[in-house]
Amino acid sequence: MLRASTLLYTAAIVLLSSCAMHGPREAPYVRVARDSERTGICSIHRVPLVRRSVYKYSHFDTGTVCWDEAGGAVSQKYPNVLDPSYSPTRSRDYHDPAVVRICPVCQRLFDREVKTWRPQNI
Numbered sequence: 457m458l459r460a461s462t463l464l465y466t467a468a469i470v471l472l473s474s475c476a477m478h479g480p481r482e483a484p485y486v487r488v489a490r491d492s493e494r495t496g497i498c499s500i501h502r503v504p505l506v507r508r509s510v511y512k513y514s515h516f517d518t519g520t521v522c523w524d525e526a527g528g529a530v531s532q533k534y535p536n537v538l539d540p541s542y543s544p545t546r547s548r549d550y551h552d553p554a555v556v557r558i559c560p561v562c563q564r565l566f567d568r569e570v571k572t573w574r575p576q577n578i
């Protein structure tokens with residue numbers, strides 16, 4: 457049986473690794489996302505970013521949300537996608553309206569590829 461401290465330590469490592477956006481050097485996908493946001497054009501696919509009405513995670517006062525392993529890995533290839541701070545559907549945890557800009561090509565490729573990373577039927 458795992459002790460509570462072991463579980464907390466494991467959870468902290470998972471959160472730290474999945475939320476890590478900044479290392480000693482800027483990761484290429486961070487630069488892509490920043491340049492795309494600045495220009496309004498996906499710097500990978502050369503298409504305009506599109507606005508999407510979404511709902512923002514509503515409990516940042518008590519917690520945060522991060523990519524899971526699959527989302528974190530695939531979003532590095534396609535950085536201009538809806539991140540886990542937002543949801544296209546309103547729910548108890550996501551109820552603050554927001555507008556974000558995404559690349560429709562990044563989002564389509566992300567949605568297709570992330571499925572191959574995630575276990576099915578969980």
Ligand SMILES: [Zn+2]
Binds near residue numbers: 498500536559562
């Ligand atoms: Zn793109």
